[in-house]
Amino acid sequence: MITLRQLRYLSALARHGHFGRAAEACAVTQPALSMQIRDLERTLGVAVVERRPGNVMLTDVGREIARRAEEVLTASRDLVDFARHRSGLLTGRLTLGVIPSLAPYLLPRILPTLQSRFPELRLELRETQTRQLVEDIKSGGLDAAMLALPLGEPDIDTLALFEDLFLLAVPSGDPRREHTRVAVEEIDQSRLILLEDGHCLRDQALAFCATAARGRNVVAGGAVFGASSLTTVMQMVAGGYGVTLIPQIAADVERRDDRVKFLRLENPEPGRTIGLAFRRTSPRKVDFAALGEVVKESVDVAPKKAANKKQG
Numbered sequence: 001m002i003t004l005r006q007l008r009y010l011s012a013l014a015r016h017g018h019f020g021r022a023a024e025a026c027a028v029t030q031p032a033l034s035m036q037i038r039d040l041e042r043t044l045g046v047a048v049v050e051r052r053p054g055n056v057m058l059t060d061v062g063r064e065i066a067r068r069a070e071e072v073l074t075a076s077r078d079l080v081d082f083a084r085h086r087s088g089l090l091t092g093r094l095t096l097g098v099i100p101s102l103a104p105y106l107l108p109r110i111l112p113t114l115q116s117r118f119p120e121l122r123l124e125l126r127e128t129q130t131r132q133l134v135e136d137i138k139s140g141g142l143d144a145a146m147l148a149l150p151l152g153e154p155d156i157d158t159l160a161l162f163e164d165l166f167l168l169a170v171p172s173g174d175p176r177r178e179h180t181r182v183a184v185e186e187i188d189q190s191r192l193i194l195l196e197d198g199h200c201l202r203d204q205a206l207a208f209c210a211t212a213a214r215g216r217n218v219v220a221g222g223a224v225f226g227a228s229s230l231t232t233v234m235q236m237v238a239g240g241y242g243v244t245l246i247p248q249i250a251a252d253v254e255r256r257d258d259r260v261k262f263l264r265l266e267n268p269e270p271g272r273t274i275g276l277a278f279r280r281t282s283p284r285k286v287d288f289a290a291l292g293e294v295v296k297e298s299v300d301v302a303p304k305k306a307a308n309k310k311q312g
Contacts, residue, residue, distance in 0.1 A: 001043070002040065002043055006043075007069040007072055009022065009036045009040075010062075010069050011070055012033075013058070014066040017055055018056060019033060046059075047059050047061075048061065070140075073139075074138075074279065081143075088120065089286065089290050090114070091121060092122060093124060094143050094284075095141070095143045096126070097128065097147075098125065098126070098127050099146070099147045099199075100129065100199065101195065101199065101230055102147070102247075102274065103127040105249045105252070106146065106298075109299065110295055113294050113297070114291075114294060118290075126142065130151075131198070133147055134156065134277070137156060138156070144282075144288055144291070148272040148273065148274060149274070149275040151277060153277075155280055158276065158277045158278075159277075159289065159292050161295050162274055162300075164248050164273075165269050165270070166205070166248070166265065166270045166272070167251050168182050168245060168263040169243060169251070169261075170260070170261060170263060171237060171238065171259065171260065172259050174261065178261050178262065178263060179264075181266045183266045184208070189209060192205075193236050194227075195228070196227060201272070208245070239259075247272065248271070276291065276292050276295075
């Protein structure tokens with residue numbers, strides 16, 4: 001009889017391509033993992049792995065079995081979640097992923113509310129790029145993730161939370177006043193500083209510049225520099241090295257640096273839709289809806305509080 005343990009070990013082997021690393025990921029010895037894989041092969045009557053010196057490859061049938069094993073493992077996790085979380089809203093362990101251009105700006109707003117309103121919730125966070133978050137949701141490594149929509153993934157459901165407009169961040173010495181509306185052709189793309197490849201915010205910013213410039217006499221020459229975090233990007237802007245497109249939610253925090261100012265873009269203002277993504281089969285959709293309400297509430301309230309404090 002095939003066991004869930006054998007399927008977990010096969011899944012780890014498929015991910016790592018190495019018996020030692022797969023065993024370490026599963027917190028077992030390499031001989032124990034190897035024995036379970038051999039038992040799985042005997043039960044199925046086929047070879048699922050091709051053993052080579054130093055590494056391992058899945059056979060064609062092994063890759064298909066590993067793919068189906070992921071579906072079984074995900075369904076088993078959902079079954080456990082269904083049983084464990086029947087007792088109350090947002091209780092127990094919840095693994096949540098967040099994209100880097102959102103995490104440091106949104107989490108400080110929502111975590112205190114979650115802790116006070118749902119004291120039995122044990123939240124585990126992971127900050128990484130969209131591509132990895134989507135893979136982790138599919139494999140069951142994450143329950144949900146907050147990221148930019150749309151995703152276009154058939155096995156993942158999404159819940160839109162709020163619109164996050166883009167602003168143009170420029171050095172404070174820029175002659176334009178803060179109430180000025182900036183047209184895309186006014187953005188010197190040779191001085192545009194963005195996040196490095198792999199960040200969805202970079203792709204969205206470049207797509208806006210390309211789309212808005214289409215049909216216009218815009219020269220998009222020069223280099224578009226990349227950085228690993230928005231904090232680094234903003235420091236470069238503050239130092240006079242260029243300009244950047246920054247989400248409103250980040251600008252609300254970065255306004256504290258008086259070496260930078262923010263200009264609004266011409267209508268229709270570009271932006272991104274921030275949402276919550278989760279497996280279509282997840283039994284915790286009521287939890288995700290409750291989490292979404294906390295996010296909406298905090299995004300709506302926090303800027304107003306900041307404005308009131310400034311006026312006072």
